Amino acid sequence: MAHDTQSALRVELARAKVNLALHVTGQRPDGYHLLDSLVAFPQIGDRVALEPAAGLELRVEGPFARDIDGPSDSNLILKAVRAFAECAGTPVPKVRLTLTKRLPVASGIGGGSSDAATTLRLLEDYSGNYLPEETLHDLALSLGADVPVCLYPEPQRMRGIGDELAPGPQLPVCGIVLINPKVGVSTPDVFKNMSQRDNPAMPELPGRFNSVVQLTEYLSECRNDMQDAAVSLCPEIGNVLSAFDVDSRIAFSRMSGSGATCYGVCELRDAMDIERQLRTAHPGWWIASGSLS
Incomplete structure (x- = not known):
């Protein structure tokens, strides 16, 4: 993660989530499908930047910015900020988040989920408020089934509805x-x-x-x-x-x-x-x- 101490700007790559394998192993009574998947996070993704501001603000730019539907208040990044503040028991932070949307929207590589997970990591770093691992996992899951796996962008095995995570194998240089x-x-x-x-x-x-x-x-x-x-x-x-x-x-x-x-x-x-x-x-x-x- 790049740090600019003068402007307190924090920038991170919100990596694409790629299912190298995806087995559908069943379906729960509530309709959710059960999965078994090997997930990798290549060095390809959106860019999320966080810096101090007068209030909470979200800017979206980049080649796929216009493909993000709906009012910005329903954006997963803003939901992540508000949910983080609630979990941490702090006021909603006064920050400007700039999302450079480089990944196509709704394309099977978890762009929105990775953006939200990256925002949570940036907020922890910015505020110094590091949530217990289980709390952070539950908070991520409340934002979407794919958000928890994106919290740690490294190879993982994802099971259940996406909520059962285990470290994956070390991948070769490729x-x-x-x-x-x-x-x-x-x-x-x-x-x-x-x-x-x-x-x-x-x-x-x-x-x-x-x-x-x-x-x-x-x-x-x-x-x-x-x-x-x-x-x-x-x-x-x-x-x-x-x-x-x-x-x-x-x-x-x-x-x-x-x-x-x-x-x-x-x-x-x-x-x-x-x-x-x-x-x-x-x-x-x-x-x-x-x-x-």
Whole structure:
């Protein structure tokens, strides 16, 4: 995290949450689906900045700023600030938050959840009010099922409805390319379109993956149980996966979350080149690359 002591500006990358594998293992009576997922946080994301101000203020800028719906008061970042103050028993802090929205909205990579989790971390750091881990987890969960996993942007295994978290394996040094075809896909529609909801859990995870080959061998034994349903609703996802398939430098590709963003794993040295070539070939797609961890 970058600190500027003169202006007390704090800035952090709100990393994308990528489901490297996503198994749907059941459904609770209340309708929530049970998951088993390996989650990674590449060095690709939104930017959240916090600085002192006359009152609570949120500014949204960046390429996807206009895609954020609804009044700013209902924004998850502002909800996070107010919920944090309530939990900490302090007045709502007088801060200006600037969100640079670089990740597509509602795209299966947890952008809004990561923004909210990053805000909570920045608030703890800014106020010196560090909440007990369990309190912070419950606060994050009250903001959304994907917020707790985003509090610690490192590999994790996510189970239950997303609330049961365990440290994931150490990932190898490698690159990742993310593509979103800029076509929306509704998570409830994807769940409705799934033919089976009681699938097997992920195979046992090792403590670490030493190479891209080891990682891709493991991932090839896993699934994204939402992928087929999403592709049938949004055929453009299939076009994205085909674009990965024809590039021999991509070791493995799959859809993340409920879509429509897909990821391709590659050697770190190839990531930027792959991104550039894909951008030229598909100017209408959102494409980003970086280190997987």
